[in-house]
Amino acid sequence: MISTWINTHLLTFLVFAPLVLGLILLCLPQKQAPMAKLLGFLGSLGVFVISLVHFLRMGGHSYVENLPWMTLVNIPVDYHLALDGLNFWLVLLTTFLTPLTLLGTWASLKERSGLATALFLMLETGMLGALLAQDLFLFYLFWEAMLLPMYFLIALWGGEERRYASLKFMLYTLAGSLLWLVALLYLAGKSGSFAPALMAQTALTLSTGIQGILFLAFALAFAIKVPLFPFHTWLPDAHTEAPTMGSVILAGVLLKLGTYGFLRFALPIFPGATLHYAKPMAILAVIAIIYGALVAMAQKDIKKLVAYSSVSHMGFVMLGMASLTIIGTQGAMLQMLNHGVSTGALFLLVGMLYDRAHTRMISDFGGIATRMPVFTFFFMVVTLSSIGLPLTNGFVGEFWILNGTYTSAFGWGRALACIAALGVLLGAVYMLWMVKRAFWGAANTDEHSGTAHLTQDLNGREIAVMVPIVVLIFWMGLHPQTFTAISERPVAELMAPFQPDAPAKMAEVAR
Amino acid sequence: MPFAESLWGNLVQDLPLLVPVLFLWIVGTLMLWPLGSWLLKSMPKRQWSGITFVVLLVTLVLVFRTPAGQGFSGMFQVDGLTTGFQILAIVAAAITVILSQPQLNALKEQSVEYYALILFSTSGMMLLVGATDLVSLYMALELMALCIYILVGYLREQDRGIEAGIKYFLLGAFSSGLLVYGMSLIFAAAGGKTTNLAALNQALALAPRNAELMIFTGVILVLAGFGFKVAAVPFHMWSPDVYDGAPTPITAFLSTAPKAAALGAFVRLFGTAFNGVHGDWAAPLSFMAAASMILGNIAALRQQSMKRLLAYSSIAHVGYMLLAVLSHDAQAGAQAIWLYMLTYLLMQGGVFAVIIYLQGKGEGERIEDFRGLSKRRPMLAFAMLVFMLSLGGIPPMLGFFAKFYLFKLAIEQGFVTLTVLAFLTSAISAYYYLNVVATMYFKEAPEGEAQPMGSGLSIVVFATCLLVLVGTCLGPWLMDWTARIVLV
Numbered sequence: 001m002i003s004t005w006i007n008t009h010l011l012t013f014l015v016f017a018p019l020v021l022g023l024i025l026l027c028l029p030q031k032q033a034p035m036a037k038l039l040g041f042l043g044s045l046g047v048f049v050i051s052l053v054h055f056l057r058m059g060g061h062s063y064v065e066n067l068p069w070m071t072l073v074n075i076p077v078d079y080h081l082a083l084d085g086l087n088f089w090l091v092l093l094t095t096f097l098t099p100l101t102l103l104g105t106w107a108s109l110k111e112r113s114g115l116a117t118a119l120f121l122m123l124e125t126g127m128l129g130a131l132l133a134q135d136l137f138l139f140y141l142f143w144e145a146m147l148l149p150m151y152f153l154i155a156l157w158g159g160e161e162r163r164y165a166s167l168k169f170m171l172y173t174l175a176g177s178l179l180w181l182v183a184l185l186y187l188a189g190k191s192g193s194f195a196p197a198l199m200a201q202t203a204l205t206l207s208t209g210i211q212g213i214l215f216l217a218f219a220l221a222f223a224i225k226v227p228l229f230p231f232h233t234w235l236p237d238a239h240t241e242a243p244t245m246g247s248v249i250l251a252g253v254l255l256k257l258g259t260y261g262f263l264r265f266a267l268p269i270f271p272g273a274t275l276h277y278a279k280p281m282a283i284l285a286v287i288a289i290i291y292g293a294l295v296a297m298a299q300k301d302i303k304k305l306v307a308y309s310s311v312s313h314m315g316f317v318m319l320g321m322a323s324l325t326i327i328g329t330q331g332a333m334l335q336m337l338n339h340g341v342s343t344g345a346l347f348l349l350v351g352m353l354y355d356r357a358h359t360r361m362i363s364d365f366g367g368i369a370t371r372m373p374v375f376t377f378f379f380m381v382v383t384l385s386s387i388g389l390p391l392t393n394g395f396v397g398e399f400w401i402l403n404g405t406y407t408s409a410f411g412w413g414r415a416l417a418c419i420a421a422l423g424v425l426l427g428a429v430y431m432l433w434m435v436k437r438a439f440w441g442a443a444n445t446d447e448h449s450g451t452a453h454l455t456q457d458l459n460g461r462e463i464a465v466m467v468p469i470v471v472l473i474f475w476m477g478l479h480p481q482t483f484t485a486i487s488e489r490p491v492a493e494l495m496a497p498f499q500p501d502a503p504a505k506m507a508e509v510a511r
Numbered sequence: 512m513p514f515a516e517s518l519w520g521n522l523v524q525d526l527p528l529l530v531p532v533l534f535l536w537i538v539g540t541l542m543l544w545p546l547g548s549w550l551l552k553s554m555p556k557r558q559w560s561g562i563t564f565v566v567l568l569v570t571l572v573l574v575f576r577t578p579a580g581q582g583f584s585g586m587f588q589v590d591g592l593t594t595g596f597q598i599l600a601i602v603a604a605a606i607t608v609i610l611s612q613p614q615l616n617a618l619k620e621q622s623v624e625y626y627a628l629i630l631f632s633t634s635g636m637m638l639l640v641g642a643t644d645l646v647s648l649y650m651a652l653e654l655m656a657l658c659i660y661i662l663v664g665y666l667r668e669q670d671r672g673i674e675a676g677i678k679y680f681l682l683g684a685f686s687s688g689l690l691v692y693g694m695s696l697i698f699a700a701a702g703g704k705t706t707n708l709a710a711l712n713q714a715l716a717l718a719p720r721n722a723e724l725m726i727f728t729g730v731i732l733v734l735a736g737f738g739f740k741v742a743a744v745p746f747h748m749w750s751p752d753v754y755d756g757a758p759t760p761i762t763a764f765l766s767t768a769p770k771a772a773a774l775g776a777f778v779r780l781f782g783t784a785f786n787g788v789h790g791d792w793a794a795p796l797s798f799m800a801a802a803s804m805i806l807g808n809i810a811a812l813r814q815q816s817m818k819r820l821l822a823y824s825s826i827a828h829v830g831y832m833l834l835a836v837l838s839h840d841a842q843a844g845a846q847a848i849w850l851y852m853l854t855y856l857l858m859q860g861g862v863f864a865v866i867i868y869l870q871g872k873g874e875g876e877r878i879e880d881f882r883g884l885s886k887r888r889p890m891l892a893f894a895m896l897v898f899m900l901s902l903g904g905i906p907p908m909l910g911f912f913a914k915f916y917l918f919k920l921a922i923e924q925g926f927v928t929l930t931v932l933a934f935l936t937s938a939i940s941a942y943y944y945l946n947v948v949a950t951m952y953f954k955e956a957p958e959g960e961a962q963p964m965g966s967g968l969s970i971v972v973f974a975t976c977l978l979v980l981v982g983t984c985l986g987p988w989l990m991d992w993t994a995r996i997v998l999v
Contacts, residue, residue, distance in 0.1 A: 175938040
């Protein structure tokens with residue numbers, strides 16, 4: 001009976017199963033923390049397996065659940081979840097990373113680890129809900145629901161500056177999304193609906209100036225989440241202070257919701273304003289690429305370095321989208337997955353290192369390779385994928401994005417593509433330089449140094465976490481079509497209004 | 512005797528409208544009378560709050576059973592707005608009564624007058640929200656306020672309490688003077704024929720051109736009078752000191768019930784009588800709303816005392832609600848305020864319950880006292896967390912829905928700038944609410960043992976907490992209810 005229910009309500013099940021599981025874990029006494037962790041891991045693994053099995057069987061049709069929920073201030077709110085080409089792989093990435101992270105950080109948290117697992121599962125609910133929601137109000141609710149578990153993950157299990165970092169994270173994202181809510185309310189009032197399609201029709205009837213303001217309000221909320229260049233300052237703090245599981249999921253999925261928000265809502269609702277603001281967006285994205293890379297180069301803390309590399313990589317995603325070409329956007333879609341896998345893996349590895357050495361300073365290490373060869377192998381693979389070496393996943397995404405930017409109809413396309421290509425180079429510089437200092441060379445002989453504490457190489461559990469990631473890295477690098485085929489059509493539809501010959505085609509259709 | 516007959520006829524017709532109020536008066540008087548005291552002497556003092564609570568419940572039932580209608584020569588009216596805001600006043604009073612019991616026990620200050628005064632004050636609010644005439648409105652306002660002046664200064668042994676009482680009385684009396692003066696100016700400007708709100712609206716529309724200044728002055732004075740009652744900037748000066756000095760249950764009462772009633776009357780008065788002269792008061796009221804939001808939230812940032820923090824944040828919440836008073840559509844405004852006030856009442860009641868519990872242990876006044884509450888009393892800390900997040904308007908708490916409803920209305924009415932300001936300031940408010948959460952969860956607890964909580968208090972905490980949490984699911988039902996707040 002349950003399996004029939006799951007068959008018909010798969011999306012509801014996916015979204016709320018982690019929440020229910022999390023609530024159950026909350027009720028377990030503190031002494032049962034190992035039990036809670038086990039249950040959390042098995043449960044989220046179950047969610048992943050169910051999502052994988054169902055999605056692979058999906059074939060041509062897509063999953064939709066659409067029920068009227070309530071009438072809010074005379075505007076109907078629908079409980080509308082749908083799985084389509086745009087969110088397919090991101091949903092799978094989320095369900096994939098959750099059990100993996102729980103397994104990877106099994107031994108990291110000493111205190112109240114049951115509570116952390118519960119919060120983590122609630123976070124998964126928020127992310128899946130936001131990815132699947134097709135109604136903007138529903139999306140907003142899930143979007144905000146992600147904040148609280150993350151806030152507590154950072155604030156309860158974070159590093160020294162955790163209070164500052166958690167509050168900054170919370171207020172930054174809250175301020176952005178509140179302004180967005182104003183725009184949402186305005187548009188919903190005009191169109192009488194929270195459905196993006198109806199909102200898009202209404203937006204067309206508004207004046208260009210108002211469209212621009214509304215687009216900026218949408219863009220601000222999403223740009224803070226991405227984070228785009230001037231709004232990125234919360235990210236390094238949050239990443240550095242968060243416990244490993246928080247960092248992994250923050251980099252792996254949370255940031256993608258910003259770019260996903262652009263693709264899903266901001267672009268289709270305001271095509272005119274998007275065209276108008278594509279250039280500033282692209283410029284900010286390129287600044288983020290270069291700036292993130294340069295700052296990353298100057299970091300002494302490995303985790304902070306990875307955090308800034310996130311800014312740089314997410315800049316690529318934004319650039320690909322701002323190019324408004326099909327190939328650029330496809331590249332952005334792929335780069336989102338790449339970044340989720342590679343950076344998520346990097347944070348996991350840094351966490352494993354920190355668990356052993358209790359330091360993340362590059363200068364405390366040196367010669368890790370001699371002490372932990374297996375760890376070094378995995379770190380090298382992930383590093384190379386993060387740099388974007390051909391055959392790994394990073395290469396394909398970045399190549400498509402640069403290609404799209406270069407060939408875009410905009411005058412600025414070529415110049416920005418050239419500058420952004422510099423970012424790829426810088427990425428190689430900071431990553432490899434860090435690896436050289438920390439992993440190679442003679443072992444740091446100081447007995448208080450980090451290297452001295454590295455007595456154990458990766459154990460079976462940790463290897464089990466890394467193997468699927470490495471497989472994915474090469475799969476995505478060698479056969480990216482697996483991951484991009486499904487988004488081809490939606491992206492083409494999304495980009496149709498922006499193609500150079502679109503007005504002519506539209507006129508034809510109109511005639 | 513035709514006169515007596517017509518009087519009798521009118522009374523039979525009109526009195527049913529006042530049944531709940533009359534019930535409160537009778538019970539309150541009985542409680543104060545020697546007869547009542549003699550009846551009550553047989554039971555311990557601590558049970559008075561229980562009796563008062565039951566009385567309020569009965570009143571609530573009576574309110575539901577009161578038929579809609581108009582009476583007393585157009586002085587009083589029962590409609591959806593009256594019923595809705597009467598419910599708010601009664602619920603607030605009931606929460607206060609439950610909160611009072613442990614607090615007054617701890618202070619050994621139980622007295623029957625305290626509860627009687629709460630009942631009388633509540634009856635004043637119930638009259639206030641149904642008043643459709645300047646005179647009855649003023650009378651009801653004074654009935655409500657006079658009782659509260661005494662309640663604020665109830666702890667006469669404490670300097671702080673006396674100061675608060677005197678301050679509130681002086682400023683309240685002053686604001687009443689302004690209010691009456693404004694009313695008399697409007698009465699004169701409207702031709703000196705009527706004080707009925709609906710009739711005033713027509714009379715003001717027909718007023719001669721040279722009366723415009725008089726109307727304007729009158730409206731502004733009335734606005735100032737109401738500004739005092741709801742503690743909107745720049746008439747808010749009394750509220751932090753009074754909140755701080757009053758007994759904590761009365762602070763809870765003060766921040767919810769009179770505000771709800773005054774806002775109900777505010778909407779009715781400005782939405783009906785002064786609807787025609789919207790232009791006169793729109794700009795000053797916008798200023799008041801904006802200033803309340805900004806000042807309330809920014810001043811709350813720096814507070815060390817929990818009660819003062821709540822006082823300032825309450826100023827900010829009033830600022831949000833003034834957006835709804837501004838609305839051209841008085842009925843929609845009343846609905847938004849009702850919903851907002853209901854949620855605010857529940858959250859505020861819960862927060863004060865937590866404070867009173869901690870006060871019983873000699874702390875709870877300062878935010879620092881909340882350190883490590885999550886370790887000492889995890890359930891209490893969780894309840895406080897829910898209240899704080901809900902007050903901050905963070906989804907999916909109930910407070911978010913109320914804010915959403917309110918701001919949606921404000922945007923529809925075209926107050927985009929004010930709404931953006933409201934959103935920005937509520938992001939500021941998230942900072943200090945979260946600061947309390949952070950203090951509870953991330954700071955180490957001082958040494959101390961956990962004490963069991965009074966049963967009444969725990970009921971309030973859990974009931975309110977549940978309501979706020981479940982509020983998300985109750986959303987549609989609440990929305991339906993809100994639609995019943997009709998202004999005839």
